Amino acid sequence: MNDIVGGPNPTNIPIAMANFTAQSPTYFGMIAAMDDLSTARPRPNSEIVGRAQGLFGATSLEEIGLYMTFSFVFTSGNIMPYWTQPFFNEHRELPIVGCSGVYRLGHGSALLNTVSYDSALGDDVVQYNVVVLHY
Template sequence: MTKLHFYFHDIVTAKNPSAIQIAQANNTFQSPTFFGLVRMMDNPLTVNPEPNSKIIGRAQGIYGSASFEDIGLLMTLNLVFTNGKYNGSTLSILGHNQIFHEYREMPIVGGSGVFRLAKGIATAKTYQVDNTTQNAIVEYHVVVLHY
């Protein structure tokens, strides 16, 4: 069992965004939940919440607004570790993320390298969000069982 703690930086509005919109439905922006909005991400994972904190990896994948009733994202991503003893290893997440709930959990459905045959849970808590820019910093705690 391995426990990890890091921060996920979702930068939508900046000179060099880490998450970009790749699709939307014709009526996405008339929906109160932005249903149909899809973004591709390559977000930095850092040791501390500050953007200039040490980078330990990237969250690479896709998320989309998949709920008519609340802002609930379908998240499919790989946590790609690029530094330290997990360098070259990945964890795969596939789950539902209700971003306005204080505490969210998503399943770890696999992994590679050190995390071969992984299963576990990733919990997310918003550390900081700017509703105007949609940029967010999210604190993650991961508990994973692996070979």
């Protein structure tokens, strides 16, 4: 998943924030939309296999922690993970609680690994290793 915050074509944009958010080092109170490219390898120029589309909110006063709800949109079906995560943990895990399309009734988990993060721009590349069980 390639998350682009800066530049002329961002894939992640704030859509609402509280007055307090501007003073918060954790962006607490911000809600954003995302439409990130998903690639076969953790490189922006790798083969595109789909998109990660959804919403997230900054939900922690102590660290940058995001509550996210989004769909991985692939040609073969959609996977919808929901979780709260400490953003700067290098390794993270999330549950897959719902799926659609060919993955209907599926569930599973995903292990996340931050491959790169540009603190000046806010852009990042996150590798997802996903296991989905379905009927």
